[in-house]
Amino acid sequence: MTGYELLKGAFLRLGVNNDTELSDGTSKRDLEFINQILIDLKLSPITELSEEVKCSAAEAEAVCCGIAMLLSFTLGEEDKNQIYTAIYNAKRATVLCKTEKIEDVLPKAESGAL
Numbered sequence: 001m002t003g004y005e006l007l008k009g010a011f012l013r014l015g016v017n018n019d020t021e022l023s024d025g026t027s028k029r030d031l032e033f034i035n036q037i038l039i040d041l042k043l044s045p046i047t048e049l050s051e052e053v054k055c056s057a058a059e060a061e062a063v064c065c066g067i068a069m070l071l072s073f074t075l076g077e078e079d080k081n082q083i084y085t086a087i088y089n090a091k092r093a094t095v096l097c098k099t100e101k102i103e104d105v106l107p108k109a110e111s112g113a114l
Helices: 003-014 024-040 057-074 078-096
Strands: none
Touching: 003 024, 003 057, 003 078, 024 057, 057 078
């Protein structure tokens, strides 16, 4: 999935026609938004919108919602911003909660005294 595709997903969620929204000024802003979300999700940032983003389907969904959150804030859509902030936080928690190993351990007294 490319940066453009992630951006298009965010615009679709907001109900905005992204073909009219893309220009040199907004593409720099949009690239910055994408990279902010990618870094927040511990993914590799990209250098241009046409670059391929290596992510799973769940990560791509979280990235689109995060971009929609940031775009709605800059577009002055307060109601949509609240909704996408809540959605992004839920999807972010799901993506970042990957637990590799769960162990049962008995608690120990740290000071040595019981």
